[in-house]
Amino acid sequence: MAAGNGAPKDKKAPKFLGKTFIDNEVCKGCGFCIEFCPTTCLEFSSVFNRKGYHYPVMARGPDCNGCDLCGLYCPDFAIFGVRWRNPAYPEAGKDSGAAARAKEK
16 A cells, blocks of 8 residues: 555565675686675676686666675775665664753753
């Protein structure tokens, strides 16, 4: 069932958004980043880099949460992810409990 803004009610906004940066020419195509990506947003490209390897590409960009597991597993430091809080997440605009209590005093 759709909410007033057109978004389905049962699908909640992800807590974090992310982006992955890939240096195609450094990659040697080991596939660790693709294998260990928890959101399965990476896949091998259909083209080769100058070294002759298929490098990863972002296949499902909106699914990336920027966890940087791809960067942690990459032996060549050819990829990394960055993460930021999603402003559309329901709790993103709420104050923490301590800050709310301090305002009450």
